Amino acid sequence: MAANHTHPQPPSIFGASAMWTVIGSFSLFVGLLLLAFDGTIFAAVEWLMGISRSGSDTLSPKTAAAIEDGINTWGWAGIVVAAITLPLGNETVRSRFTRLIGPIAAGREHDRLPPDRYGPSFFMALFLVLVFAVVVHWSLRTYIEVAWLESEDGLSEWWSVATYLAGALAAGAAAWSLRSTGYSAVKYFYLVLAVGLLLGGMEEISWGQRLVGWGTPAALDQINFQGETTLHNVNFANNVIFEVLFWGSALGLIAGLWRFTANLRGLSDPVRMVLPSLVLAPALLLIMVWRTGDLWQTANIPRLFMDHFNSGPRGSEVPEALLGLCIVIYTFSNLRQARYLGRLNRSAATVSAPANQDVDEEGVGRS
Numbered sequence: 001m002a003a004n005h006t007h008p009q010p011p012s013i014f015g016a017s018a019m020w021t022v023i024g025s026f027s028l029f030v031g032l033l034l035l036a037f038d039g040t041i042f043a044a045v046e047w048l049m050g051i052s053r054s055g056s057d058t059l060s061p062k063t064a065a066a067i068e069d070g071i072n073t074w075g076w077a078g079i080v081v082a083a084i085t086l087p088l089g090n091e092t093v094r095s096r097f098t099r100l101i102g103p104i105a106a107g108r109e110h111d112r113l114p115p116d117r118y119g120p121s122f123f124m125a126l127f128l129v130l131v132f133a134v135v136v137h138w139s140l141r142t143y144i145e146v147a148w149l150e151s152e153d154g155l156s157e158w159w160s161v162a163t164y165l166a167g168a169l170a171a172g173a174a175a176w177s178l179r180s181t182g183y184s185a186v187k188y189f190y191l192v193l194a195v196g197l198l199l200g201g202m203e204e205i206s207w208g209q210r211l212v213g214w215g216t217p218a219a220l221d222q223i224n225f226q227g228e229t230t231l232h233n234v235n236f237a238n239n240v241i242f243e244v245l246f247w248g249s250a251l252g253l254i255a256g257l258w259r260f261t262a263n264l265r266g267l268s269d270p271v272r273m274v275l276p277s278l279v280l281a282p283a284l285l286l287i288m289v290w291r292t293g294d295l296w297q298t299a300n301i302p303r304l305f306m307d308h309f310n311s312g313p314r315g316s317e318v319p320e321a322l323l324g325l326c327i328v329i330y331t332f333s334n335l336r337q338a339r340y341l342g343r344l345n346r347s348a349a350t351v352s353a354p355a356n357q358d359v360d361e362e363g364v365g366r367s
Contacts, residue, residue: 017088017089017090017091017094018089019089020085020086020088020089021085021086021089023081023085024081024082024084024085024086024088024089025082025086027078027079027081027082027085028078028079028082028086029078030074030075030078031074031075031076031077031078031079031081031082032075032078032079033075034071034072034074034075034078035072035075035076035079038068038071038072038075041071042064042067042068042071045067045071046064046067111266111267111268111269112269112340112341112344113269113272113273113337113340113341115263116259116260116263116272116277118260118263122279125279126278126279126281126282129279129280129281129282129283129325129329130282132283132322132325133282133283133286133322136318136321136322137286137311137318138311140156140315140317140318140321141311141312141313141314141315141318144314144315150315150317156317156320156321157204157317159321159324160201160204160320160321160323160324161201161204161205162324163323163324163325163327163328164197164198164200164201164204164324164327165197165198165201166327166328166331166332167193167194167197167327167328167330167331168193168194168195168197168198168201169194170328170331170332170334170335171190171191171193171194171197171331171334171335172190172191172194173335173338173339174190174331174334174335174337174338174339175187175188175190175191175194175338177335177338177339177341177342178190178338178341178342179342180342180345181341181342181345183269183270183273183341185270186270186273186274189274190334190338193331197327197331242291243291245287245290245291245319245323246287246288246291246292249284249285249287249288249291250284250288252276252280252284252326253281253284253285253288255275255276256275256276256277256278256279256280256281256284257278258275259272259275259276259277259278260278269341272337273334273337273338276326276330277329277330277333279329280326280329280330283322283323283325283326284322284326286318286319286322287319287322287323289302289303289306289313290313290318290319291319
């Protein structure tokens with residue numbers, strides 16, 4: 001009798017009650033500690049900074065206020081993390097959440113996409129994304145005054161246009177590949193994504209204004225800080241995009257981590273075709289550092305280190321360049337999966353057609 005070979009499954013992060021309870025308890029403790037003893041902690045930070053310097057330099061009021069804001073921000077962050085993780089340590093809450101998302105996310109018998117592979121190719125791609133992120137951060141902030149690199153018609157701007165349009169084509173092609181596979185929801189998601197990326201690409205070139213040279217309508221000229229025929233440079237829209245980049249990157253990291261941890265345990269094909277890969281993590285993390293916003297500015301530890309070494313964010317092109325890379329990787333990875341499913345569907349149709357024809361001929365002969 002042949003032995004049954006079973007592949008070991010990785011531990012389920014979602015099912016680790018003790019882990020969530022420990023994370024929540026620690027976050028709650030640290031958060032309450034920072035909020036309750038913020039004055040004492042600030043005095044300790046001030047003392048540490050004092051002994052690390054020679055002379056009688058003291059903290060400026062601006063720096064002192066930033067440190068105090070950072071202490072309070074991290075305190076409230078601990079409370080928020082505890083509010084999320086402590087319920088996940090409860091078996092009843094977790095089981096209800098599982099029943100809620102299970103029909104959508106859990107793997108099914110008719111799923112056909114293979115599990116992701118986290119081998120040398122994945123880590124090489126992750127390393128290349130990291131290198132790209134570092135090079136883009138260094139070059140676009142260092143040579144911010146170089147016109148051919150960062151002007152409105154510079155290389156970085158046309159990189160964004162090219163990635164938007166390429167992503168739109170890839171998303172549209174992915175939707176076309178899924179046209180007869182039964183994944184209607186994912187197909188329409190790709191179509192909406194393709195339209196959104198096309199609109200984004202047109203916005204980047206001011207809908208052709210800089211190419212053709214027409215004037216800006218008066219209504220837009222008054223509220224657009226670049227005086228162009230665009231919506232994303234309108235003051236309120238620019239603020240919205242700023243926040244969307246930060247929270248979108250955070251959600252992308254969470255989704256990539258979910259895909260990574262749930263990979264071998266089974267994800268449904270639709271979810272696997274929507275969740276991004278964790279290979280985007282370096283780019284998404286750097287976008288978050290650049291687009292943290294006022295609330296987290298004083299608690300942005302990587303940004304504080306960058307500023308200390310005079311390498312902090314300058315300009316606005318780095319997040320856009322990194323977003324372009326994420327768009328290309330995401331859409332072309334989805335296109336590859338969609339084409340795989342399309343080929344399987346066509347192969348199944350080709351095999352079933354002669355069988356149906358034989359059945360029909362047999363029925364005619366008997367009659």
